[in-house]
Amino acid sequence: MSRIRSVAVATGASPPSWLVRAVRPRPAQAPPWPAMIRSVIALTAPVAVAVATGNYGVWVMISVGAIAAVLSDTADAYHLRFLNIAVPQFASAVGWLVGASVQGHGWVVVAVMVGVAFVSGFVSSIGPVSSLTGLLFLLMAVIGAGMPVPGPWFQPPLLLMAGGLLVCALSLLGWPLRRHTPQRTAVAAVYHSVADALDAAGTERWSAAMATVAKSVNSAYDLLLLRRARHPGRDPHSRRLLARLNAATPLLEALPAAHGAAQPRTPQAGTAVRTLARAIAEDRPAPWPRLSSGTPEDDALHAALQHATGVHAGTAEAHQPAAGAAGWVTRLRSGARTLFGGGAGLQYGLRLALCIGLAEALVTLVDLPRSYWVALTVTFVLKPDNGSVFTRALLRAAGTLGGVLLAGAVLELVPRGGWELPVIALAALALPLASARSYAFQTASITVLIVLFSDMLGHQGASLVGARVIDTLVAVAIVLTAGYLLWPGARRPRTGARLARSLRDTAAYASLLDPRDKAAAADRSAARRRAYRSLSEVRTAFQQALTEPPPVSTRATAWQPLLLCQERILESLTATATRLDHGATPPPPADSTTVAEALRTLADTIAAPESARTATLRTPAALLTLPDDSPLAGTAAEIHTAFTVTEGPDRVGRASDVPRG
Known part of the structure; x- marks a missing residue:
């Protein structure tokens, strides 16, 4: 963004506001050190074994499989981590087998990839796990159809799944000691957001604070109700946490009244709620709150906080219960209604199939180096739940350019034989942090890793750099033309x-x-x-x-x-x-x-x-x-x-x- 502004200053023009918003990184947060350490181990350790044994074809493929698992390892709760990693990894293995079965068959590849793309896009509308599953199913089908790999046909999917299992095992190491910590943290985050909203009542910070409240409440209910649906009535600790979350309802309902009150709120209310939040996070007793009363707003806030404290202590019951978690039959019917009852899945499936078909047809007619990267880039840019297609295309091109320049410098300046390991470790360390900041940063980190892994498998050196840039620019042109400019409704706000x-x-x-x-x-x-x-x-x-x-x-x-x-x-x-x-x-x-x-x-x-x-x-x-x-x-x-x-x-x-x- 600073470069855009520098160019604007030099030319005397101001960059358009939509462009500044599109390229602006998200605010910096505390580094996710556990995820970063897992990423380094999962992506670097297999490569280190490959260097030591000389068996690059096996161990580097495990690291390639671990990349997708690292990107999937975003959930807080342990049962969601397993679901987010295991299901997409299995789909990636199936996708590879489908792609490898038609490798080298010309227009048959085009037809099969169009069908795979439609199925991938169609199921992606169900939810986050389905979206990631559809993405990896298509990605690995494209790679399987376009990248020859030595060894028996079953070896690549097994190695990819091994990389995912490695990340999954690392991710679940803390489960015996921290089984309920993510759920407690999610419930405590609701109370912390309520405290922040009370502090912001009557100020210009109110709207932003309430947006944070809504996001934290949605996240907590999604996390706890999914856990309850998977283990109904079997987990007393989860039931207590759900009761504490339900007990926040009167506090949530008291917030707008506190904001609209004629008299400003005192810091006492926010401090009391924040004390309760810390007690929930640390699973310890909370002191009984004492707030001033006198107005209906104060009385409502005081009663709500006392009720929440009583529920936390076990002396009161949450009188605003959440809707019961649906059984598996109901959830299956709900997923079917989402899949077949609306047009989102069908539209995205057709849109993705069109762009993948154009990409595969183009590389069939035109001899492009590393041509399977065209369809890969199309898939990443058109992922349905990651925001604007135009913005992702712009950031993808920028991130790829930065990544290939860095990878090219490494291939030219760093000798082979294990000297690449520090660079791979740095890129792996940066991947979770980059993913949290910007899609361009994430793309740059992935590009460095993929180019270095591809060089280890094929020993093509710096020729990979130019091929990666060409394929990315071709894919971005396809997406922006067929999937954005010409696609009906793509340029209409929702x-x-x-x-x-x-x-x-x-x-x-x-x-x-x-x-x-x-x-x-x-x-x-x-x-x-x-x-x-x-x-x-x-x-x-x-x-x-x-x-x-x-x-x-x-x-x-x-x-x-x-x-x-x-x-x-x-x-x-x-x-x-x-x-x-x-x-x-x-x-x-x-x-x-x-x-x-x-x-x-x-x-x-x-x-x-x-x-x-x-x-x-x-x-x-x-x-x-x-x-x-x-x-x-x-x-x-x-x-x-x-x-x-x-x-x-x-x-x-x-x-x-x-x-x-």
């Missing part, structure tokens, strides 16, 4: 569709606000979590769209006022619910129905094409005729503002910024 979905989830929450309906208490808590999760997804889609070139980034910017309105609407509803739970006069059921109907109408307005908006939109005043003393009057005012923003004169690209379908 923010509007997700914002409409978020508003519908908020409407469902609004319809359950009546505290007199005790039977709906659990449903109300679940509906609030769904609404905040949807809002978090909208924020993510918005940030990704801002890194696209115009017109995508320009149109995405037009959604920002509505996104802010949606945040205020949901916070207003949550603050109202907290006051109602602590004695405020509840609104008539008709008021909740009116607000929910207005939110659904607003969602339909946003999702509708321009030609249908006038028919969809109804006058907000007719919907929001609530009395000024209604507990929902503030929410109604926020919804009215959102309608005004939707139809206001300052909207950008109104006819084309709403995604279709």
Whole structure:
């Protein structure tokens, strides 16, 4: 990014904001030393054995298999680590066998790779593990079809799986001593984020703090409910942690009321919640909190913190239980609905198959060196859950260029026979850290490793450098042309569709606000979590769209006022619910129905094409005729503002910024 700004200063021009956002690395965090050490051992030790024994064909292939496992080793919980590594590694072995079975058969390779790409893209929409599984299935099929390897046909997939098993074994070494630590850390992170939000209440840091709260809550529930689904009722420690996480619900609901209170919060509240967070993380008793009271907001916060402390001590029960974890049949049906009920998997499968087909057809017609790298790069750039395709193509090209220049210097200056080991160790050490900062940094680290490993297997020296650059640029051109510029809908932001979905989830929450309906208490808590999760997804889609070139980034910017309105609407509803739970006069059921109907109408307005908006939109005043003393009057005012923003004169690209379908 500094280089871009330097060029801009020299030419007297300012770089476009979308480009600066696209290339800006993520904020630096504490180095992930355990993952970095595992990476060094898994990638360097087999190569050291290869140098010592001279058997490069076997031991270097183990290191190649370990690269994918190192990239997969991102989960905190141990059972997720095993799942994230083992399932994709098995798929990679199957992919290699499929590719190797058609190696050297010309257009048969093209046809098979198109089919493999479609299957890979189709299953990638189910979830993170499926996405990684589909990615490695396709990657190894491409390598198996394009890279001849000596030895029996079954040896390469077994060696690749051995590399994955090595990383898996290293990753699980701490399991006997730290079995529940990741889950405790995730629950404690929720309370730490609540404490930070209390400190930020009433300040400009509030929105960012609440985004962190939503992310930590989503991560904790995903982690604990998956564990509960795999071992229902068998793990008392996990049940206690889930109860402590559920006990945070009243605190989460008290946050918007604390933010909107007339009097600023004292540091006492944040300190007390942070003390409880540390006690949860260290699995030790927490002191009983003593907070000042006097206002409904203070009373709600005090009661919520005392309840959470009581649940942690085992003297109280979480009265906001999470939805029970589904059995395997229900989860299978849910996955099938995700796979076949929507168009995301089909669209991505077709998009990936088209680009892979073009890449394989091109290398069949044109003699490119190391030609299988074209399809490999296409696969990496088009991975569906890693953000903007354009940004990834840009960063992939930049990272590859930096990586091959470094690898070329090593091949020219460092003698063979084991002197490469320090360079491999440094690249392996940097890989987890680089992956956390930028896709370009990750690509550069992987490129150094792959070029050096390829030289050990084929002894082609610096000729690999030019081949890698050519293949990458060809692949980036294919993706940007067929998978981005010409692909229908690729240059249209998805923010509007997700914002409409978020508003519908908020409407469902609004319809359950009546505290007199005790039977709906659990449903109300679940509906609030769904609404905040949807809002978090909208924020993510918005940030990704801002890194696209115009017109995508320009149109995405037009959604920002509505996104802010949606945040205020949901916070207003949550603050109202907290006051109602602590004695405020509840609104008539008709008021909740009116607000929910207005939110659904607003969602339909946003999702509708321009030609249908006038028919969809109804006058907000007719919907929001609530009395000024209604507990929902503030929410109604926020919804009215959102309608005004939707139809206001300052909207950008109104006819084309709403995604279709």
